[in-house]
Protein backbone atom coordinates (compact mmCIF):
# COMPACT_ATOMS: atom_id res chain seq x y z
CA UNK A 1 0.00 0.00 0.00
CA UNK A 2 1.44 3.41 -0.93
CA UNK A 3 1.40 6.30 1.52
CA UNK A 4 -1.78 7.67 0.02
CA UNK A 5 -3.80 4.48 -0.50
CA UNK A 6 -5.25 4.47 3.00
CA UNK A 7 -6.46 8.07 2.67
CA UNK A 8 -8.09 7.41 -0.70
CA UNK A 9 -9.65 4.12 0.36
CA UNK A 10 -11.23 5.45 3.56
CA UNK A 11 -11.98 9.03 2.50
CA UNK A 12 -15.71 8.59 3.20
CA UNK A 13 -14.89 8.72 6.89
CA UNK A 14 -13.51 12.26 6.63
CA UNK A 15 -15.88 15.25 6.82
CA UNK A 16 -13.31 17.89 5.90
CA UNK A 17 -11.50 18.24 2.59
CA UNK A 18 -8.58 16.27 1.19
CA UNK A 19 -6.40 17.55 -1.66
CA UNK A 20 -3.65 15.68 -3.45
CA UNK A 21 -0.48 17.27 -4.87
CA UNK A 22 -1.67 20.60 -3.45
CA UNK A 23 0.78 23.48 -4.17
CA UNK A 24 1.92 24.84 -0.82
CA UNK A 25 2.64 28.21 -2.43
CA UNK A 26 -1.13 28.71 -2.10
CA UNK A 27 -0.87 28.30 1.66
CA UNK A 28 2.20 30.30 2.62
CA UNK A 29 2.55 34.04 3.02
CA UNK A 30 5.74 33.76 0.99
CA UNK A 31 3.71 32.32 -1.93
CA UNK A 32 6.58 29.88 -2.28
CA UNK A 33 6.59 26.10 -2.04
CA UNK A 34 6.02 22.96 -4.12
CA UNK A 35 3.23 20.45 -3.58
CA UNK A 36 2.27 18.44 -0.51
CA UNK A 37 1.49 14.81 -1.35
CA UNK A 38 -1.75 15.19 0.55
CA UNK A 39 -3.31 18.09 2.37
CA UNK A 40 -6.14 17.68 4.86
CA UNK A 41 -8.51 20.37 6.14
CA UNK A 42 -10.11 18.72 9.19
CA UNK A 43 -13.38 20.21 10.45
CA UNK A 44 -13.99 18.29 13.64
CA UNK A 45 -12.61 16.07 16.37
CA UNK A 46 -13.71 12.89 14.49
CA UNK A 47 -11.69 14.19 11.52
CA UNK A 48 -8.63 14.40 13.76
CA UNK A 49 -9.18 10.83 14.93
CA UNK A 50 -9.51 9.72 11.32
CA UNK A 51 -6.22 11.47 10.47
CA UNK A 52 -4.54 9.81 13.44
CA UNK A 53 -5.50 6.39 12.03
CA UNK A 54 -4.28 7.35 8.56
CA UNK A 55 -0.94 8.62 9.83
CA UNK A 56 -0.41 5.39 11.75
CA UNK A 57 -1.53 3.07 8.93
CA UNK A 58 0.34 4.89 6.18
CA UNK A 59 3.37 5.80 8.33
CA UNK A 60 3.42 9.13 6.53
CA UNK A 61 5.50 12.21 7.56
CA UNK A 62 3.12 14.81 8.96
CA UNK A 63 3.21 18.58 9.35
CA UNK A 64 0.68 20.88 11.04
CA UNK A 65 0.07 24.15 9.19
CA UNK A 66 -1.59 27.26 10.56
CA UNK A 67 -1.76 30.19 8.14
CA UNK A 68 1.75 29.67 6.78
CA UNK A 69 3.06 33.09 7.78
CA UNK A 70 6.27 31.82 9.34
CA UNK A 71 7.13 29.12 6.88
CA UNK A 72 9.51 28.53 3.98
CA UNK A 73 8.54 25.46 1.97
CA UNK A 74 11.03 23.83 -0.38
CA UNK A 75 10.54 24.24 -4.14
CA UNK A 76 10.11 20.45 -4.31
CA UNK A 77 7.34 20.59 -1.72
CA UNK A 78 6.70 18.09 1.05
CA UNK A 79 6.43 14.38 0.59
CA UNK A 80 3.86 13.75 3.28
CA UNK A 81 0.63 14.90 4.90
CA UNK A 82 -0.01 18.55 5.72
CA UNK A 83 -2.84 19.15 8.18
CA UNK A 84 -4.15 22.67 7.68
CA UNK A 85 -5.97 23.82 10.79
CA UNK A 86 -7.90 26.71 9.25
CA UNK A 87 -11.35 25.04 9.39
CA UNK A 88 -11.04 23.17 12.67
CA UNK A 89 -12.45 25.60 15.20
CA UNK A 90 -13.37 29.20 14.44
CA UNK A 91 -15.26 29.94 17.66
CA UNK A 92 -14.65 33.08 19.72
CA UNK A 93 -16.41 33.27 23.10
CA UNK A 94 -15.96 34.87 26.52
CA UNK A 95 -16.48 33.71 30.10
CA UNK A 96 -16.19 35.50 33.43
CA UNK A 97 -12.72 35.26 34.95
CA UNK A 98 -13.17 33.75 38.43
CA UNK A 99 -9.87 35.24 39.64
CA UNK A 100 -10.36 38.74 38.21
CA UNK A 101 -13.88 40.20 38.27
CA UNK A 102 -12.65 43.12 36.12
CA UNK A 103 -11.36 40.77 33.40
CA UNK A 104 -12.58 38.06 31.06
CA UNK A 105 -11.45 34.69 29.79
CA UNK A 106 -11.51 34.74 26.01
CA UNK A 107 -11.70 31.33 24.34
CA UNK A 108 -10.63 31.15 20.70
CA UNK A 109 -10.52 28.20 18.34
CA UNK A 110 -6.98 27.63 17.04
CA UNK A 111 -8.15 28.26 13.47
CA UNK A 112 -9.08 31.88 14.17
CA UNK A 113 -6.85 34.36 12.35
CA UNK A 114 -5.25 37.00 14.58
CA UNK A 115 -6.69 39.71 12.31
CA UNK A 116 -10.27 38.42 12.87
CA UNK A 117 -9.68 38.11 16.59
CA UNK A 118 -8.44 41.68 16.85
CA UNK A 119 -11.31 43.00 14.74
CA UNK A 120 -13.69 41.41 17.23
CA UNK A 121 -11.61 42.61 20.21
CA UNK A 122 -11.88 46.18 18.91
CA UNK A 123 -15.67 45.87 18.61
CA UNK A 124 -16.12 44.37 22.07
CA UNK A 125 -13.40 46.31 23.94
CA UNK A 126 -11.36 43.22 24.84
CA UNK A 127 -7.95 44.60 25.71
CA UNK A 128 -4.61 42.80 26.08
CA UNK A 129 -3.90 41.31 22.65
CA UNK A 130 -3.34 44.57 20.75
CA UNK A 131 0.41 43.83 20.62
CA UNK A 132 -0.43 41.13 18.05
CA UNK A 133 -1.82 43.67 15.56
CA UNK A 134 -0.22 43.00 12.19
CA UNK A 135 1.02 39.49 13.08
CA UNK A 136 -0.61 37.55 10.27
CA UNK A 137 -0.91 34.12 11.91
CA UNK A 138 -3.57 31.88 13.39
CA UNK A 139 -4.23 31.51 17.10
CA UNK A 140 -2.53 28.08 17.05
CA UNK A 141 0.49 29.47 15.21
CA UNK A 142 1.03 32.43 17.51
CA UNK A 143 1.04 30.18 20.56
CA UNK A 144 3.50 27.68 19.05
CA UNK A 145 5.80 30.56 18.13
CA UNK A 146 5.22 32.66 21.27
CA UNK A 147 4.71 35.45 18.77
CA UNK A 148 5.11 39.04 19.84
CA UNK A 149 6.89 42.34 19.51
CA UNK A 150 8.52 44.82 21.87
CA UNK A 151 4.94 45.52 23.06
CA UNK A 152 4.36 42.04 24.42
CA UNK A 153 4.43 38.29 23.84
CA UNK A 154 1.81 35.56 23.74
CA UNK A 155 3.19 33.95 26.88
CA UNK A 156 1.99 36.92 28.98
CA UNK A 157 -1.65 36.48 27.99
CA UNK A 158 -2.25 32.79 27.34
CA UNK A 159 -4.17 31.11 30.14
CA UNK A 160 -4.92 27.58 28.97
CA UNK A 161 -4.77 25.60 25.76
CA UNK A 162 -6.22 22.40 24.40
CA UNK A 163 -4.55 20.09 21.95
CA UNK A 164 -4.97 16.82 20.10
CA UNK A 165 -1.98 14.49 19.97
CA UNK A 166 -1.93 12.75 16.61
CA UNK A 167 0.29 9.87 17.71
CA UNK A 168 -1.95 8.65 20.52
CA UNK A 169 -5.27 10.28 19.65
CA UNK A 170 -5.39 11.76 23.16
CA UNK A 171 -6.58 15.26 23.93
CA UNK A 172 -4.43 17.24 26.32
CA UNK A 173 -5.09 20.49 28.11
CA UNK A 174 -2.25 22.69 29.34
CA UNK A 175 -2.75 25.18 32.11
CA UNK A 176 -0.59 28.22 32.51
CA UNK A 177 1.74 26.64 35.04
CA UNK A 178 2.48 23.71 32.65
CA UNK A 179 3.57 25.97 29.80
CA UNK A 180 7.09 27.12 29.20
CA UNK A 181 7.98 29.69 26.57
CA UNK A 182 11.07 31.45 25.43
CA UNK A 183 11.81 34.05 22.77
CA UNK A 184 9.79 32.89 19.71
CA UNK A 185 9.54 29.30 20.89
CA UNK A 186 7.83 26.99 23.31
CA UNK A 187 9.40 24.18 25.29
CA UNK A 188 6.37 22.11 26.22
CA UNK A 189 4.39 21.09 23.14
CA UNK A 190 5.24 17.61 21.82
CA UNK A 191 5.88 17.34 18.07
CA UNK A 192 2.52 15.62 17.50
CA UNK A 193 0.43 18.33 19.20
CA UNK A 194 -2.26 20.06 17.19
CA UNK A 195 -3.46 23.04 19.19
CA UNK A 196 -7.25 23.09 18.96
CA UNK A 197 -8.21 26.02 21.17
CA UNK A 198 -6.66 28.67 23.39
CA UNK A 199 -7.92 30.66 26.36
CA UNK A 200 -6.60 34.16 26.99
CA UNK A 201 -6.86 36.56 29.92
CA UNK A 202 -8.11 39.93 28.70
CA UNK A 203 -9.44 43.12 30.25
CA UNK A 204 -12.59 44.99 29.41
CA UNK A 205 -11.93 48.52 28.14
CA UNK A 206 -13.73 50.87 25.79
CA UNK A 207 -14.02 49.75 22.20
CA UNK A 208 -12.45 53.08 21.07
CA UNK A 209 -9.30 52.64 23.18
CA UNK A 210 -8.69 49.09 21.92
CA UNK A 211 -9.30 50.17 18.33
CA UNK A 212 -6.90 53.10 18.74
CA UNK A 213 -4.10 50.90 20.08
CA UNK A 214 -4.55 48.43 17.22
CA UNK A 215 -4.55 51.18 14.61
CA UNK A 216 -1.41 52.79 16.05
CA UNK A 217 0.40 49.45 16.02
CA UNK A 218 -0.63 48.80 12.42
CA UNK A 219 0.49 52.28 11.36
CA UNK A 220 3.91 51.77 12.95
CA UNK A 221 4.27 48.47 11.12
CA UNK A 222 3.30 49.99 7.78
CA UNK A 223 5.96 52.66 8.26
CA UNK A 224 8.76 50.24 9.16
CA UNK A 225 8.01 46.92 7.42
CA UNK A 226 7.80 45.92 3.76
CA UNK A 227 4.12 44.99 3.89
CA UNK A 228 3.73 45.24 0.09
CA UNK A 229 5.79 42.11 -0.63
CA UNK A 230 5.28 38.50 0.48
CA UNK A 231 7.57 37.52 3.34
CA UNK A 232 7.66 35.51 6.56
CA UNK A 233 8.24 38.53 8.78
CA UNK A 234 11.55 38.52 10.63
CA UNK A 235 13.80 35.79 9.27
CA UNK A 236 16.26 35.72 12.19
CA UNK A 237 15.81 35.98 15.92
CA UNK A 238 17.69 38.82 17.57
CA UNK A 239 21.01 37.25 18.57
CA UNK A 240 22.52 36.96 22.03
CA UNK A 241 20.99 38.74 24.97
CA UNK A 242 19.43 41.42 22.77
CA UNK A 243 22.39 43.84 22.71
CA UNK A 244 22.20 43.86 18.92
CA UNK A 245 19.19 43.30 16.69
CA UNK A 246 19.18 40.93 13.73
CA UNK A 247 18.52 43.76 11.25
CA UNK A 248 21.62 45.58 12.55
CA UNK A 249 23.68 42.45 11.90
CA UNK A 250 22.38 42.27 8.31
CA UNK A 251 23.18 45.98 7.90
CA UNK A 252 26.70 45.58 9.31
CA UNK A 253 27.28 42.83 6.74
CA UNK A 254 26.18 45.22 4.00
CA UNK A 255 23.36 42.89 2.98
CA UNK A 256 20.42 45.33 3.08
CA UNK A 257 18.95 45.24 -0.42
CA UNK A 258 21.13 42.30 -1.50
CA UNK A 259 19.29 39.81 -3.67
CA UNK A 260 19.62 36.35 -5.15
CA UNK A 261 17.14 35.70 -7.92
CA UNK A 262 13.93 37.35 -6.81
CA UNK A 263 14.59 36.96 -3.09
CA UNK A 264 15.94 40.10 -1.40
CA UNK A 265 16.92 41.39 2.02
CA UNK A 266 14.34 44.16 2.17
CA UNK A 267 15.51 47.73 1.70
CA UNK A 268 12.90 48.82 4.24
CA UNK A 269 13.59 46.28 7.01
CA UNK A 270 16.69 44.20 6.44
CA UNK A 271 15.63 41.29 8.69
CA UNK A 272 12.82 40.61 6.20
CA UNK A 273 13.64 38.61 3.07
CA UNK A 274 10.97 39.53 0.56
CA UNK A 275 9.67 37.72 -2.49
CA UNK A 276 9.90 40.27 -5.30
CA UNK A 277 7.88 37.95 -7.55
CA UNK A 278 8.22 34.21 -8.30
CA UNK A 279 11.15 33.91 -5.88
CA UNK A 280 12.35 30.36 -5.29
CA UNK A 281 12.76 28.79 -1.86
CA UNK A 282 16.35 27.89 -2.65
CA UNK A 283 17.17 31.56 -3.17
CA UNK A 284 15.63 32.56 0.15
CA UNK A 285 17.57 29.73 1.74
CA UNK A 286 20.81 30.88 0.04
CA UNK A 287 20.36 34.38 1.46
CA UNK A 288 19.79 32.91 4.93
CA UNK A 289 22.92 30.75 4.69
CA UNK A 290 24.97 33.67 3.39
CA UNK A 291 23.98 35.91 6.31
CA UNK A 292 24.56 33.13 8.83
CA UNK A 293 28.03 32.21 7.60
CA UNK A 294 29.17 35.82 7.21
CA UNK A 295 27.79 36.82 10.65
CA UNK A 296 29.78 33.99 12.19
CA UNK A 297 33.02 34.61 10.29
CA UNK A 298 33.05 38.41 10.30
CA UNK A 299 31.25 39.31 13.54
CA UNK A 300 31.47 36.12 15.63
CA UNK A 301 27.67 36.13 15.94
CA UNK A 302 25.30 33.21 15.67
CA UNK A 303 22.17 34.06 13.71
CA UNK A 304 19.33 31.66 14.38
CA UNK A 305 16.33 31.40 12.09
CA UNK A 306 12.88 32.40 13.36
CA UNK A 307 11.32 31.10 10.13
CA UNK A 308 10.43 27.38 10.02
CA UNK A 309 11.39 25.14 7.10
CA UNK A 310 9.38 22.40 5.46
CA UNK A 311 10.65 19.93 2.87
CA UNK A 312 14.15 19.19 1.61
CA UNK A 313 16.63 22.01 1.03
Ligand SMILES: Cc1cc2nc3c(=O)[nH]c(=O)nc-3n(C[C@H](O)[C@H](O)[C@H](O)COP(=O)(O)OP(=O)(O)OC[C@H]3O[C@@H](n4cnc5c(N)ncnc54)[C@H](O)[C@@H]3O)c2cc1C
Nearest residue numbers: 066067068069070137138140141142147148194195232233
Ligand atom coordinates in the same frame (compact mmCIF):
# COMPACT_ATOMS: atom_id res chain seq x y z
C1 LIG B 1 4.48 40.36 7.41
C2 LIG B 1 4.73 39.49 8.59
C3 LIG B 1 4.94 40.07 9.84
C4 LIG B 1 5.19 39.27 10.96
N1 LIG B 1 5.38 39.88 12.16
C5 LIG B 1 5.60 39.13 13.26
C6 LIG B 1 5.80 39.74 14.54
O1 LIG B 1 5.75 40.95 14.69
N2 LIG B 1 6.04 38.94 15.61
C7 LIG B 1 6.08 37.58 15.50
O2 LIG B 1 6.29 36.90 16.52
N3 LIG B 1 5.90 36.97 14.29
C8 LIG B 1 5.66 37.70 13.18
N4 LIG B 1 5.48 37.10 11.97
C9 LIG B 1 5.61 35.63 11.85
C10 LIG B 1 4.29 34.85 11.99
O3 LIG B 1 3.17 35.63 11.71
C11 LIG B 1 4.16 34.23 13.37
O4 LIG B 1 5.24 33.36 13.63
C12 LIG B 1 2.85 33.44 13.56
O5 LIG B 1 2.83 33.00 14.89
C13 LIG B 1 2.73 32.22 12.65
O6 LIG B 1 1.40 31.75 12.71
P1 LIG B 1 0.82 30.81 11.54
O7 LIG B 1 -0.55 30.39 11.93
O8 LIG B 1 0.95 31.47 10.24
O9 LIG B 1 1.80 29.57 11.66
P2 LIG B 1 2.55 28.74 10.50
O10 LIG B 1 3.50 29.63 9.77
O11 LIG B 1 1.53 28.02 9.69
O12 LIG B 1 3.36 27.71 11.38
C14 LIG B 1 4.36 28.14 12.28
C15 LIG B 1 4.66 27.00 13.25
O13 LIG B 1 3.51 26.76 14.07
C16 LIG B 1 3.05 25.41 13.93
N5 LIG B 1 1.57 25.45 14.04
C17 LIG B 1 0.74 26.34 13.45
N6 LIG B 1 -0.53 26.13 13.86
C18 LIG B 1 -0.49 25.08 14.71
C19 LIG B 1 -1.47 24.37 15.48
N7 LIG B 1 -2.79 24.70 15.49
N8 LIG B 1 -1.06 23.33 16.26
C20 LIG B 1 0.25 22.97 16.30
N9 LIG B 1 1.21 23.59 15.59
C21 LIG B 1 0.85 24.63 14.81
C22 LIG B 1 3.58 24.94 12.59
O14 LIG B 1 3.75 23.53 12.57
C23 LIG B 1 4.93 25.67 12.53
O15 LIG B 1 5.88 24.96 13.29
C24 LIG B 1 5.22 37.87 10.84
C25 LIG B 1 5.00 37.28 9.56
C26 LIG B 1 4.75 38.09 8.46
C27 LIG B 1 4.50 37.43 7.12
